[in-house]
Amino acid sequence: MIGALSRNLLKGDKRADRVVPPSGFTANLTLFVSGAMAFLAVFALALSLASGRVADRWASELARSATLRINAPAEQRAAQTEAALRVLRQTPGVAEARALTLEEQAALLAPWFGPDLPVDALPVPQLIEIIEDEPGYDPSGLRLRLSAEVPGAVLDDHGRWRRPLVDAANALRRLALISVLLIGGATAAMITLAAKASLAANAQVIEVLRLIGARDSFIAGAFVRRFTLRTLLGACAGTLFGMTAVLLLPGASEAGGFLTGIGFQGIGWVLPLLIPVTGAAVAFAATWVAARRKLKELS
Numbered sequence: 028m029i030g031a032l033s034r035n036l037l038k039g040d041k042r043a044d045r046v047v048p049p050s051g052f053t054a055n056l057t058l059f060v061s062g063a064m065a066f067l068a069v070f071a072l073a074l075s076l077a078s079g080r081v082a083d084r085w086a087s088e089l090a091r092s093a094t095l096r097i098n099a100p101a102e103q104r105a106a107q108t109e110a111a112l113r114v115l116r117q118t119p120g121v122a123e124a125r126a127l128t129l130e131e132q133a134a135l136l137a138p139w140f141g142p143d144l145p146v147d148a149l150p151v152p153q154l155i156e157i158i159e160d161e162p163g164y165d166p167s168g169l170r171l172r173l174s175a176e177v178p179g180a181v182l183d184d185h186g187r188w189r190r191p192l193v194d195a196a197n198a199l200r201r202l203a204l205i206s207v208l209l210i211g212g213a214t215a216a217m218i219t220l221a222a223k224a225s226l227a228a229n230a231q232v233i234e235v236l237r238l239i240g241a242r243d244s245f246i247a248g249a250f251v252r253r254f255t256l257r258t259l260l261g262a263c264a265g266t267l268f269g270m271t272a273v274l275l276l277p278g279a280s281e282a283g284g285f286l287t288g289i290g291f292q293g294i295g296w297v298l299p300l301l302i303p304v305t306g307a308a309v310a311f312a313a314t315w316v317a318a319r320r321k322l323k324e325l326s
Contacts, residue, residue, distance in 0.1 A: 053225040057254055060217040061261030061306055062268075068210045069269025069299050075203035076298075077289045082196035093166075095124075095155040099179030108153050111177045115157060118172075120164030127154045152179075214258075214306060215313040222254050222314045226321040233325060247318035251311060258310035262303035270299050 095115070099107045108126050115124035127135075132154055133142075166184050173180040226233070233246055273290050291299070 053221040053228075054257060056221045057218060057257040057310075058261040058264075060214060060221075061258040061310070062265035064210050064214045064217075065262040065265030065302050065306055066269040066272075068207055068302050069266055069273060071203045071206040071210065072298060072302075073273050073289055073291055075200050075207070076291060076295050078196050078200035078203060080292070082193050082200065091159050093157040093159070093182065093184040095157060095173075096181040096183065097153040097155065097177070097179050098181060099152075101150070103179070104153050107177050107179050108155065111155060111173065111180050114169075114172055114176055115155070118164050118169055120159055120162050121157060122160035123156075123158040125156055127156060211305070211309055215309045218254060218258060218310045219313045219317045222250055222317040223321050225254075226250060226318060226325070230325055233322070243319070243322045247315065247322060250318045251314045254314040255307050255311045259303055259307040262306035266299050266302045270296075 095111055097104055097107050097111060112124055112126065115121050132151060135154075136151075166182065170182050173182060236246055237243075270291075276290055
C-alpha cells in the first residue's frame with residue numbers, strides 16, 4: 028500500500044487532488060512551518076559543520092605545538108635561552124624550536140595591554156615556540172632534562188588549553204545535531220496537527236466519499252500527497268533562503284575567530300539540499316499515520 032501511495036505521489040491523481048481543499052489555514056500553516064523549519068535546519072547544519080571544523084583544527088594545531096617559557100633574571104636570560112634551544116634541537120620529536128622576538132611577544136600581549144607596551148623595559152619572560160614532528164616528543168623526559176640544564180624553563184604543551192576548547196567545540200557540534208533532530212520532530216508534530224485538522228474539517232466530505240465507495244487508502248493518499256507536496260514546496264523555499272543567508276555571512280578569518288567561520292565548504296554545500304527531501308519524507312510518514320488514525324476515528 029505504501030509503495031502504491033509513493034507512486035501516486037510522484038505521478039499525481041487529479042481525482043484525489045479534489046478531495047483536499049487547495050487552500051485554507053492548514054495549507055498556509057504547512058507551508059509556513061516547513062519553510063521556517065528548513066531555514067532553521069540550514070543554520071543548525073552549518074553550525075554543526077563549522078563546529079566540527081573548529082574542533083579538528085584546534086586539535087591538530089594545538090597538539091603539534093608547545094611553548095617554553097624562560098623565567099630568569101635579565102642577565103641570565105640569553106644564556107638560558109641558548110641552552111634551552113640546544114636541548115630542544117637535540118630532543119627527538121621536536122621538528123623546530125625558535126625564540127620569539129620582542130616584536131612577536133609584544134604582538135601577543137597587545138590585545139590585553141595595548142600596542143605601546145614597552146616589552147624591553149619589563150621583566151617579560153622569553154618565549155620559545157616548539158613545533159613537533161609526527162612521532163612527537165616525551166614531555167616528561169623533556170621537563171626533567173630542562174630542569175637539570177635550564178632552571179628557569181617552564182614547558183607548556185597546551186594540553187590544559189587544548190582539551191577544553193576541543194571538548195567545547197565537539198559539544199557545540201552535538202548540540203547543533205540535536206537541534207536538527209528537534210527541528211525534524213517539531214515539523215512532524217506540526218504537520219500531523221495540520222493533517223488532523225484538515226481531516227476533521229472535511230469529515231462530511233469523507234463520509235460522502237465513503238458512501239460512493241471510496242476506500243480509506245484513496246482518501247488517506249489524497250491527504251498524504253497534498254501535505255507532502257506542500258511540505259516539499261515550503262522546505263525548498265526555506266532551504267533556499269537559508270543557504271542564501273549562510274552565503275552572505277562573513278568568511279572565515281583569523282581576526283574574527285570562530286564567529287566568521289560558520290558556513291558550508293566544498294561538498295558541504297550539498298548537504299542542505301537533502302533538507303527538503305527529508306522534510307517531505309517526514310511529512311509523508313506523519314500524514315500517513317495521522318490520516319489512518321483519523322479515518323478510523325471517523326468510521
